[in-house]
Amino acid sequence: MNKLIKSDLFDSFLIREAILHTAFKSILDGHRNMEFYNSDEREDLSDYLTWGEIRPYIYQIIIGSKSPSYFKIILSTNKQKTEAISDLVDTCFINITFKASEITVSTGIAYKTFTLDKSPETIWDTKIKNFLFKYDFL
Numbered sequence: 001m002n003k004l005i006k007s008d009l010f011d012s013f014l015i016r017e018a019i020l021h022t023a024f025k026s027i028l029d030g031h032r033n034m035e036f037y038n039s040d041e042r043e044d045l046s047d048y049l050t051w052g053e054i055r056p057y058i059y060q061i062i063i064g065s066k067s068p069s070y071f072k073i074i075l076s077t078n079k080q081k082t083e084a085i086s087d088l089v090d091t092c093f094i095n096i097t098f099k100a101s102e103i104t105v106s107t108g109i110a111y112k113t114f115t116l117d118k119s120p121e122t123i124w125d126t127k128i129k130n131f132l133f134k135y136d137f138l
Contacts, residue, residue, distance in 0.1 A: 001067070001103070003137050004096060005059050011052030013075035013094070018054070020061055021070040028054065030074075051075055072097045085127070086120035088112060094128055105132065 003009050015030035030048045037045065062068050077085070077092040085092060093108040107128050109121050131137075 001098065003135060004073070005055065005062065008052060009135055009137070010075060011050060011055065012078065012081075013051045014046060014048040014078055014091075015051050015054050016048060016074040016076050016093070017072075018058060018074070019070075019072045020058065020068055022062055022064070022066075022068050026061055028058070030054070046078065048076070050078075067101070068098065070097075070099050085123050088115055088117060089120045089124075092120075092124045092128075105137075 015028070017030055018026070018028040020026040020028075032045060032047055032049050034042055034045070058073075062071070073096045075094045075096070082089055082091050088111055090110040090112045093110070095106045095108065097104045097106075105128075107121075107125050109124060111120075
């Protein structure tokens with residue numbers, strides 16, 4: 001959990017949703033509130049916050065002597081990382097779930113259109129598996 005919450009390892013990923021169960025239940029939507037920014041600031045912003053932008057807030061929610069009883073964090077690739085995998089793909093997901101003191105990681109792909117070609121899934125699964133093992137996340 002330290003690598004997810006305290007390090008910058010996942011900071012470039014986009015946050016789609018975070019559900020946290022501590023003393024209260026928090027549901028965070030990763031959509032960026034564009035009304036918060038002025039027109040100059042909006043130019044280079046993605047529709048979703050990065051994990052690095054929201055991680056300090058999540059840290060503040062779960063800090064304490066007790067671990068959350070549950071959390072689920074859904075991250076996705078940015079446009080550049082997605083295009084590096086395949087032009088058939090809209091985005092790639094990584095789902096990190098903590099329940100009963102165990103972390104589970106699963107992956108997913110959102111395709112732009114229907115296709116029988118599942119090679120992007122294999123590429124993404126291999127990339128994320130190598131990433132997680134390289135940084136001793138699993």
